[in-house]
Amino acid sequence: MLGYSMDFSLMQRVFPFFVEAALVTIEITVLALILGLAAAALAAAAKMSRSAIPRAIGTLYVSLFRGTPCLIQLFVLYFGGPQIGINLDPFAAGVIGLGLNIGAYMAESIRGALVAVDRGQAEAARTIGFSRFQTLRKVVLPQAARLMIRPLGVNTVALLKGSALVSTISVVELTYTAQRFIGSTYKPFEIFGVAALLYMIMVYAVARIVDLLDKRFAIV
């Protein structure tokens, strides 16, 4: 690289700090994932509701959160929140912001899977006397669950990488730590290498979990 020599001992020295920061990234991702899944399930149910008001609310939520940048959503919540009486520390704002953002994308993944289950399945269940809820619970959801795993996995990987954004509201996670070390060492390649390695291990772990779930729920 144009005479640039990598300082591997630096990478070794900073590694422990980055592992600690990666744990914060994992923590944020897991919490935001739980919140996101809950928001997504509600939003998907609302969008598929028979009454107009929940449908409108669900549609509005998905459209607004998918139609604007996650960064702005975090800024509105963290910097704008106090103006409307919401005072959150950076970590909480990060989790809530990321969770609500990914929830909108996950709602579409869930809805897509539900819609993809053949209509005949629900019709048949209703014909043999299943209630609407029973039909959803016993017939449609088990089939849709398999179809959701991959898209929700893609959303989760996006969430994991997107969690870097909370560094802008001063949550000390992996990207924040990398930025600080680049600033203090002027060794961007080494620092990037360490942070990238940890991100890729985490992305790989998520992909493996998704693979396992996919196998676990496979029909054949």
Place this chain on the structure above:
Amino acid sequence: MQGLDFTIVAPYWDLLLTGAWWTALLTVSAGALSFVFGILFAVTVLYAPLIVAYPVRVFMWVFMGTPLLLQLFLIYFGLVQIGIDIPALAAGIVGLGLHFAVYNADVIRAGIVAVDVGQTEGARSIGFGKWQTLRYVVIPQAIRNTAPPIGSNLIALLKESSIVSVIGIAELVHSAQQAISETFRPFEFYITAAALYYILNLVLEAGLRRFERNVEVSR
């Protein structure tokens, strides 16, 4: 807790619109870069000799597995380190462009593989060279078939372009921050910026739908 007052936005409207204009410009230029390099990476990974293809594959793998924000820091601070001093705007365009080029390449590569072998055989049998076959027969079909996912990558790019505000590029988020530093009204300005993004998003989506319809008709 202070009351909300959106009239505060009015004097800064020009600043915000300028920011939105730069966001659009960033999206278009980084989008073009991501398209061209998407094709280049896809073709390299599929057809170039291993010694070239392998580094590109590793690059794609790293850029798909790491956050854009981190990549921007690498490009912005890394290039200076190796003696290439480029302005923040260029670093932002290159960062966004390369990040999404990798996603486009992934889609286009799958598109190229999916083009029927008969197309290549047909072109070759009427005397097209390997390169000509790729250039005039395979790639155009691959891109046409992958237009929808490339379009969604462009929509993602529009939103992700907000991230380049952290390296000081004067786009929409940065304009809002500038106004906030004078007024101390983050809620009003970030909501207004969000609304502008939403509008840009709608315009882009409408444009893409129209483009896709045209592609549909022209086959």
